Amino acid sequence: xxxxxxxxxxxxxxxxxxxxxxxxxxxxxxxxxxxxxxxxxxxxxxxxxxxxxxxxxxxxxxxxxxxxxxxxxxxxxxxxxxxxxxxxxxxxxxxxxxxxxxxxxxxxxxxxxxxxxxxxxxxxxxxxxxxxxxxxxxxxxxxxxxxxxxxxxxxxxxxxxxxxxxxxxxxxxxxxxxxxxxxxxxxxxxxxxxxxxxxxxxxxxxxxxxxxxxxxxxxxxxxxxxxxxxxxxxxxxxxxxxxxxxxxxxxxxxxxxxxxxxxxxxxxxxxxxxxxxxxxxxxxxxxxxxxxxxxxxxxxxxxxxxxxxxxxxxxxxxxxxxxxxxxxxxxxxxxxxxxxxxxxxxxxxxxxxxxxxxxxxxxxxxxxxxxxxxxxxxxxxxxxxxxxxxxxxxxxxxxxxxxxxxxxxxxxxxxxxxxxxxxxxxxxxxxxxxxxxxxxxxxxxxxxxxxxxxxxxxxxxxxxxxxxxxxxxxxxxxxxxxxxxxxxxxxxxxxxxxxxxx
Numbered sequence: 001x002x003x004x005x006x007x008x009x010x011x012x013x014x015x016x017x018x019x020x021x022x023x024x025x026x027x028x029x030x031x032x033x034x035x036x037x038x039x040x041x042x043x044x045x046x047x048x049x050x051x052x053x054x055x056x057x058x059x060x061x062x063x064x065x066x067x068x069x070x071x072x073x074x075x076x077x078x079x080x081x082x083x084x085x086x087x088x089x090x091x092x093x094x095x096x097x098x099x100x101x102x103x104x105x106x107x108x109x110x111x112x113x114x115x116x117x118x119x120x121x122x123x124x125x126x127x128x129x130x131x132x133x134x135x136x137x138x139x140x141x142x143x144x145x146x147x148x149x150x151x152x153x154x155x156x157x158x159x160x161x162x163x164x165x166x167x168x169x170x171x172x173x174x175x176x177x178x179x180x181x182x183x184x185x186x187x188x189x190x191x192x193x194x195x196x197x198x199x200x201x202x203x204x205x206x207x208x209x210x211x212x213x214x215x216x217x218x219x220x221x222x223x224x225x226x227x228x229x230x231x232x233x234x235x236x237x238x239x240x241x242x243x244x245x246x247x248x249x250x251x252x253x254x255x256x257x258x259x260x261x262x263x264x265x266x267x268x269x270x271x272x273x274x275x276x277x278x279x280x281x282x283x284x285x286x287x288x289x290x291x292x293x294x295x296x297x298x299x300x301x302x303x304x305x306x307x308x309x310x311x312x313x314x315x316x317x318x319x320x321x322x323x324x325x326x327x328x329x330x331x332x333x334x335x336x337x338x339x340x341x342x343x344x345x346x347x348x349x350x351x352x353x354x355x356x357x358x359x360x361x362x363x364x365x366x367x368x369x370x371x372x373x374x375x376x377x378x379x380x381x382x383x384x385x386x387x388x389x390x391x392x393x394x395x396x397x398x399x400x401x402x403x404x405x406x407x408x409x410x411x412x413x414x415x416x417x418x419x420x421x422x423x424x425x426x427x428x429x430x431x432x433x434x435x436x437x438x439x440x441x442x443x444x445x446x447x448x449x450x451x452x453x454x455x456x457x458x459x460x461x462x463x464x465x466x467x468x469x470x471x472x473x474x475x476x477x478x479x480x481x482x483x484x485x486x487x488x489x490x491x492x493x494x495x496x497x498x499x500x501x502x
Contacts, residue, residue, distance in 0.1 A: 011141070015132060015136055017132045018132065018136055021132075024298040024299050028298050028357065028358055031299055032298055032303060032304065033059075035298070035299065036060060036303045036336070039301065039337075040054045040063070042338070043091060045088070046092055046340070048340070052067050052342075064319060064321075064343075067342055069319060069343040069344075069345060070343060070345070072110055075342075075344060076111075078090050079098075079111055079112075079113060083098060090341075090342065091113070091115055091339060091340030093116060093117065095113045095114070095115050096163060097114040097163075097164050098112065099112040099114050099168040099279035100112075100167065101167075101168070101279045111165065112168075112279040112280055113339045113340060113341070114168070114339055118281065118337060118339040121300060121301045121338060122282050122300040122301055122337070123277070124172075124175075124177070125282075125300060126277065126285065126297060127172075129285055129297065130273065131143065133273075133287045133295075134249075137287075137288060137289050142213065143214055144183060145244065146211035146212055146213035146214075146242075147210055148212070148213070149184075149186075149203075149207055149212045149214070149215050149216070149217075150184055150185070150186075151203070151218070151221055151480075152167065152169030152170070152191055157171065157192075168279045173192060185206065185207050185212065186202065186203050186207055190203060196474075196479035196480045199480065200224065200225055200228055203225060204225070204228050204229055204232050205232075208229065208232065208241065210242070214247045214248070215245070215247070215248040215249065215250075216248075216249040217252075218253060218484070219250050219252070219253055219262070220258065220398075220484060222248070222250065223258060223261055226238055226265055229241055230265060236265075237265055237266070238266050238267075239266065245266070245267075247273055248262065248266070248270060248273070249275055250272060250274055250275070251274060251277060252484065254362070254379065255272065256387040257386055257387060257390065257396075257397055257400075259272070259387075260391065260396055261396050274286040274292075274294060280335060280339075280341060280346055281300065281301075281302050281335060281337050283296065283300075284296050284297060293353045294360050294362070295357060295359055296360055300338075302335050302337050303321075303335065303337075304321065304334070304335060305336075305343065306319070306321075306325055306332065307319050307320075307332040307334060307345075308330070308331060309330040310330070319343075322358060325352055325355060326355070327353060327354070328351055328353075329352070330349050330351050331349060331350055332345060332347075333346050334346070345366075347365050348362065349362075349364050349365065349366060351363055361380070362380075363378055363380040364379030364380055365379070368486050368487060368488045369490060370403065370415060372406065372490060373412075374455070375445050375449045375456065376446075377415070377439070377443060378488070381439060381442045381443045381446070382402065382439065382487060385441075385442055386438075388438050389434045393426070393430075393431050395425040395431065396422045396423045397422055398420040398464075398470075399420050399468075399469035399485050400420065400464075401417075401418050401485055401488070401495055401498065402417040402418070402489070402495075403488075403491065403492045404490065404491075405492070412453055412457050414458065414459055414460060415459040415460075417435075417459055418463075418468075418495055418498055418499065419462075419463060419464060420465070420466070420468050428461065428463070431461070432461045433458070435459065435461070436450070436458045436459045464498070465502055468498060471501060472485065475501075
């Protein structure tokens with residue numbers, strides 16, 4: 001089959017999905033009600049369903065009354081029983097796959113159940129929707145005339161009593177439909193190599209002569225790969241290597257700090273499309289060109305609830321569904337899924353930029369923030385301020401983290417940033433002043449605590465040596481895939497570890 005014919009067929013097939021997407025955009029609450037009904041019906045005879053009387057639940061009010069919210073630590077006792085072979089614990093169909101994730105701040109592995117329904121009706125459906133939305137917005141696209149260069153995790157699957165464990169990307173690659181394998185590069189063997197340095201070299205050698213039309217992967221690691229491609233090919237721009245490259249699908253970390261670096265090595269007509277997924281499910285997709293908003297995907301077998309983040313974990317926290325959300329409020333996301341996670345706090349925070357249709361922006365993690373002095377600094381604030389400061393100083397970074405520094409009784413504390421620059425600012429002192437001022441402009445709590453240096457002094461920046469964050473990730477065995485350095489921490493554990501090896 002020629003790639004030109006495949007491009008025509010794939011474009012036609014994928015565009016048929018647009019009507020269904022428009023349907024849930026028009027009737028979002030009805031579609032979510034249907035998702036909840038289907039989930040409850042599927043699990044009604046499970047141990048969890050019987051315990052919480054799913055049979056009697058007729059609507060969201062009943063669901064919220066009978067089923068408590070939970071998190072990984074609380075739900076793991078049920079997951080552990082499932083891993084050990086018990087069936088029908090929290091989902092009606094046997095679960096064969098478990099996505100292994102260590103998270104960002106700790107080395108203890110999490111094991112997230114991935115059912116067949118989740119694979120087909122969430123992750124793979126989302127993969128097709130990413131392509132569908134892109135080609136619907138770009139009618140002259142020749143995306144399927146070439147291949148997609150995918151950069152996933154480095155952890156191969158391992159088997160234990162007919163159950164399989166590994167990175168979500170490894171699970172997806174192992175189950176890819178034939179059509180998806182045909183349009184992907186590198187091959188599965190290279191994609192799942194465990195040694196990151198060897199894997200990068202293998203990808204470079206196997207893809208230099210391919211017709212790559214799209215890229216997919218986490219920005220920090222994709223930038224590493226593309227710079228290796230340029231070094232090996234002796235080119236300045238990636239489109240000199242792959243002249244038909246037209247889009248980069250990215251996710252996993254905030255793209256803004258990396259945007260200028262990508263623009264330097266990609267042609268102006270290459271588009272950027274953001275996705276929002278995790279081991280627990282695929283949640284949202286950028287549905288318009290040149291947009292920072294993500295369309296919340298409502299028919300993937302995931303039922304959504306939200307808790308206003310400032311009340312999360314407190315006695316007066318209120319859990320709501322989509323019918324009650326408002327724009328520009330920071331929410332903790334709660335999900336119930338077709339893998340049997342019930343009212344599960346995923347740990348991410350989002351805010352709605354639109355409620356018809358429901359579009360969101362990712363604002364951070366409930367554990368990744370700084371609120372040592374009442375400043376309530378979230379990742380969205382920090383990265384927006386950093387992006388502006390980098391742009392004003394014509395500078396760029398590899399990675400960074402920040403943490404509070406606590407002073408004595410007679411002096412105020414401050415935020416300490418550890419930044420590994422790629423392009424160093426000409427005047428670090430002015431860069432520091434500007435970053436602090438930009439945070440104040442974005443975050444009124446931070447500004448009030450900075451008043452006359454009474455509660456907080458100006459932030460300070462320590463510069464990281466070349467390769468600092470890479471070496472830390474390597475030491476933690478977290479190279480590649482979705483692994484990243486926590487950007488904000490409310491304690492000094494991480495920054496002290498990094499300073500020790502700086």
